[in-house]
Amino acid sequence: MRVEHVLTTCPYCGTGCRFYLQVVDNKLIGVVPCKTDEISQGRLCIKGYNAHAFVQHPDRLTHPMVRDGGHLRKATWDEALDKVVSEVKRISAEHGPDSVIVLASAKCTNEENYLFQKIARAAIGTNNVDHCARLCHASTVAGLLMSFGSGAMTNTIPEFENADCVLVTGSNTLEAHPLIGARILRAHDKGAKIVVVDPRDTPLSRLAHSSIHQQPGTDIAWINGMIKIIIDEGLHDEAFIRDRTSGFDELRKIVEPYTPEKVEEITQIPKQELIDAARTYANAEKAMIAYAMGVTQHSNGTNIVRALANLAMVTGNVGRESTGVNPLRGQCNVQGACDAGGLPDLFPGYQRVEDAEARKRFETAWGRTLPPTKGTTLTCAMKDALIGKVKAMIIFGENPMLSDPDIAHVEEAMKELEFLAVAEIFPTDTTKLADVVLPGACYAEKDGTFTSTDRAIRPLHKAVDPPGEAKPDWMIACELGKRLGAQGFDFSSPAEVLDEMARLAPIYGGISYERADAQVLRWPCPSKDHMGTPVLHIGGFKIGKGVLVPVDHAPPAEETSDEYPFILTTGRNLFHFHTGTMTRRSPKLEREAPEPYVEVNTSDAKRLGISNSDRVRVSSRRGEIALKARVTDWIMPGVIFIPFHYAEAAANRLTNPALDPVAKIPEFKVCAAQLKKA
Amino acid sequence: MNDLTKKLSEIAFEERGADLLLLMVERHGNVGPVLISKAEDPGNARTDVPYQLVTILTNILPFMGKAKVALVCRRCDEKALAELAKRGIVDDASIVKIGLACTKEQVQECRCSDCVPSKVDIGEPSEPCPEDSLATELAAMSTEDRAAFWKRQFQKCNKCFGCTVNCPVCFCDDCVLEERTYTPEEGIPPGQAFHLIRSFHLADKCVECGECERSCPADIPLLTLRKMVNRDMKDLFNYTSGDRERKSPLLTTLDDQPLEDDVHAC
Structure with a gap:
């Protein structure tokens, strides 16, 4: 019998709490908070305490699958990877590399995200790489870069x-x-x-x-x-x-x-x-x-x-x-996925792809010419797929079929694609549409680093083996890069990938796996003897002076009407995380919030004859869902709230895909809606 | 391996015949728990970070078979093990205790009145702390003011269950706090029943280790609450948890006779 306590970083929000996974003979049995951790101080939330619960769930994807005669069937790694490579090569040859997009992942490590964007840029030859930061803090990155010269906390x-x-x-x-x-x-x-x-x-x-x-x-x-x-x-x-x-x-x-x-x-x-x-x-x-x-x-x-x-x-x-x-960044590594260059306009370390000098640096390091114009965003790619401009998508650990606005159109877009490959840990609404499904390893099954919302590099340590034939995404990415014929995908550990990223991204210059494992380092950390930077902009801004940008109020893209008199806003609750892939498979979390609900103000409910727990229908110009009413004074009259975790009543069937013109982030927080007793 | 590791290994393996040793060591820039066997070098041991080793041990105990496990044991841990042994959850014969005397600072932090283990192997005994000043202050308040104080504290509760998860004497298979009748799935903060049930449920077992309070992200003074309930237990029943021999006075027949059977109930 082998008992281990393995220190790692929480896979949920971006706070970056650390805990020990209790492991007995490759089986996860519990979570012990790390008392000496500067950020979490031996305390966790309910999600953290249950972060072991989904890892060894029987629903995990355990072998690659390829679509064959309309159905997904079991395949070998060779067959699945070769299928991805041959389709990407074919589509790229026929329609150009910009017909392909790679979606990186805020749930994967820095090292993996570095490799995902390297696949797009160095192996396929497109800047079409993006991830769900587009849906959460794209406007922060754009806005704060402009005001302060740095887009982070x-x-x-x-x-x-x-x-x-x-x-x-x-x-x-x-x-x-x-x-x-x-x-x-x-x-x-x-x-x-x-x-x-x-x-x-x-x-x-x-x-x-x-x-x-x-x-x-x-x-x-x-x-x-x-x-x-x-x-x-x-x-x-x-x-x-x-x-x-x-x-x-x-x-x-x-x-x-x-x-x-x-x-x-x-x-x-x-x-x-x-x-x-x-x-x-x-x-x-x-x-x-x-x-x-x-x-x-x-x-x-x-x-x-x-x-x-x-x-x-x-x-x-x-x-x-x-x-x-x-x-406050919402995913365990959404900060890091941005830092690592999982964005269509930025190389690792926020260096612009349009900046010739920056591009030269990456061209030299990667040994090929790189596209000089920025790529398309996740949100625009969905629209481009509908008109046939984007034809292939490789998704690492994201579930746009639940997380993106206006799901009906997302589904249409995904079905228009000639080829869709998804690396995932569980079957999702997105894997259902895939031509190839690659089983990934989750946070507890690999080494690497996350970067927390406050720019601290937080190491992961492998606690248990991935299930079946599943592999860490960094290995999958290296295999894909090599098979696509690119140089520079021969890594034998995440630490080596981080070293390459540190050489190319000055803000990570002094970061290594070893250093991050021994102390809390926050970027910018330009050299090996640098202790990191907790507070940004002391004494001056990187861009000289901070820019006071005059901005005016503008009404939301969609306003209420007689038919849709409510403003619908969406968000999370304490017990679930995003599309629920992990938390809804954790019994103690699912117990706390087992079904979808809409919060409605007491006065509105009274007027519409709705009592607490009644079934109601909520619709918008894009769709309709049925769920339970939670009547409360905790929301303004005229406003309703739906958490977006629940596939059975997906709030994003209703939300408006209207985009911010700069950041291309959708307006999840305002859409006109109708509420009726079911 | 520092001198402390050597000393702990010696006591556990040579002197007291344990198969395994549970202790805290420095690793990855932090201090955390580790379970080692005789030949292993876990690195530098530490006793200044208060991990709740009894809880950590009981999590892994079902997988341990017949192995004899040594652990670093404060006075409160010793008492927690007594509560667990009394209920048949741990077997005295399979546990080797290595007595750790808490430092003056640790005693102050826990406002601990019973801080010296029955046998001190590590550290020097410190003077106990005579009182919990917040408890005294609260006891002097009117019932209404005291209720208002706790209500305000409980409003900060974010339902992490840390107080329960890390508690050495919370051992039910099905936790009543996860039962819908008392704590319905209506988000946070949980209702009054959550804290009251926990309070009473621990009345005859809490050993005042303070782990609930240390684990609480909301800084609710849970140890003070425990001390106040324990004070009532002492006043009402002349009972103090952590006594290996005495059964809980709450476990009686309707005629106030102690329940005779081996009581496994929680």
């Missing part, structure tokens, strides 16, 4: 507890990032002011000093309104604005019309609440902003992110401890 998770004020917006922190929520609660216990702006009451807002409800889709109005109050009352940081930023005059001009009265009209936030919130934030010595999908998933998400950056800069809350603009 400016500060770190432990700093929350020492802030004097935390402004939380569009983040249900205690449910979606429980251990970050816990730090904010600790700040609260120590006397910090917590201000939550959200259309819903959340577990955090119910404890906060101030809980403000805005109409969904009106964020720029209240943020500009706060900036105006701050400037009018002289609460802005003149020295910071003068020395560290540009564009203040234009900003002052654009916020001028956003009087508290005007903001109340647009957002429904009572003017005194806005004034109080502005004063609380501006008067705090150290104020942090935390935000998530409620900000980014809008057709003007990039602009909302810039507005928040403006708010932080005019009050001098950037470049110091316990301040900053802090996007």
Whole structure:
């Protein structure tokens, strides 16, 4: 009998908690939180405690499959890989390499994502590589890159507890990032002011000093309104604005019309609440902003992110401890998947593919010429597939058939593809459509690194063997790269891949598996003797001055009508994660939230004759689903909320695929909907 | 291997005839639990990070067969093992205890009044901590104020179940806290029943190890709550958990006679 306690990193949200997997003879039996970990401090949420439960589930994919006469049948690795390679080569030869797209994965390691984008760029010859960051924080990456020169969380998770004020917006922190929520609660216990702006009451807002409800889709109005109050009352940081930023005059001009009265009209936030919130934030010595999908998933998400950056800069809350603009990334490695270049416009380390110098560096390293123009995004690829521009898709560990907006159209698009290959750990709605299915290894079955939302490199250690013939995605990627005829896919471990990435991405220059395993390192970490950078922008921005970008309120892409009078917003609950592939196979999590529901305000429910637990139908211009009503005062009248975890009542049958023009992120957070008793 | 590892191995394997040893060691820039056999070198041992080794041991115990396991044992761990042995969950003969005296800081952190193991193998005994000041403060409050204090604390609960998962004396196969009647699937925070059931359920077994409080992401002072319930148990029944010989006074017939059978109930 062999008992081991293997230290690894949680596979759920982007907080990056670490724990020991308890293993007895290759069987996972439990989770022990790591007490010395700087981020999780020996504490976990319910998902973390159950992170072992899905790993050895009987539904795991255990052998490759290929489609044969309309059905998926068991195949050997050679047959499946050769099929992928021959189809990709054929389609690429007939229609050009840009007819192929590779979807990387926020659930896979840095090393794997590095290899996925290398397959697209160096083996296929296209910049068509993207992943689900497109659906969550694409607007953050674009917006903060423009404002600050770096598209990531400016500060770190432990700093929350020492802030004097935390402004939380569009983040249900205690449910979606429980251990970050816990730090904010600790700040609260120590006397910090917590201000939550959200259309819903959340577990955090119910404890906060101030809980403000805005109409969904009106964020720029209240943020500009706060900036105006701050400037009018002289609460802005003149020295910071003068020395560290540009564009203040234009900003002052654009916020001028956003009087508290005007903001109340647009957002429904009572003017005194806005004034109080502005004063609380501006008067705090150290104020942090935390935000998530409620900000980014809008057709003007990039602009909302810039507005928040403006708010932080005019009050001098950037470049110091316990301040900053802090996007909370929602997947274990969505930060790393972006860092590793799983984006159509950026090489590893946020180097632009259009930048000739950067391209030269990668061309030299990879020994081939690389395409000079940026590729297509995941969201645009779905549209391109419908018109036959994208013909082949290789997906690593994503489930667009549940996670993308307007599923009916996604399904149509996927069926239009000439070839679809999916590497996955469980059968999903997406693998059902695949021509080739490759069984992958999950987080507990491989080595590698994740990068947490606060830029810390978090190692994984293999605890158990993958089931059956399943293989880690980095091995699958190396095999595909080699068989596609490319150089540079001969890696014998993830550590070697990380070394190559470190050589090419300066922000990871000093990172190695060995170093990350011995200490907490946060990028930028340019050299082997560098200790990493917890707080960004101390003393100056990488781009010189921070850019105050004037942005205006614009209504959401879809407005309510007589037929669709409700605003539908979507999100997570505490117990499930994304499309539920893992959590819904974890009995203790499934017990807590076993079925889909829609939250509806008590007054709306009463008017429509709906009682708690009644079956209801929710429809939008794109589809209809049936589910249970959860009648509550925790949501504004006129707004309804559906968690998107449930395939049997998929919220994304309803959502609007309207895109932010810069980041191409869909507007998951606002769509017009109808609610009826079933 | 540091001197501490050598000493622990010596006590476990040479002196007391264990087959396996459960301890904490430095690994991957952190400190975590490890189970070793005689010939293994686990690296540098540590005793300053309070892992709940009894919980960790009981998780793996069903897979251990007849092996004799040694573990580093604080006074509270010793008492937890007594509670478990009394209920037939662990077999005294298969456990080797290596007594660890907690440091002054550890004793302060746990407001611990009973901190010296029956045999000290590692460390120097510290003075016990006379009182839990929060408990004293709460006891002096009106019932309404005290209820308001706890209600406010419980509002922070995020239902991680960490207090239960890490507790050395939570051992039911089916946890009543996962039973729909008492804790319906309605998100967070869980209702009053969640905390009250847990409170009473542990009344005759809690050994005040403090693991619930250390595990709580919301910083709810759960150890203070435990101490207050334990104080009531002492006042009402003159009973203190962790006594190997005495059965729980809650396990009686309707005539207040102790239940005679081997009680395995929780």
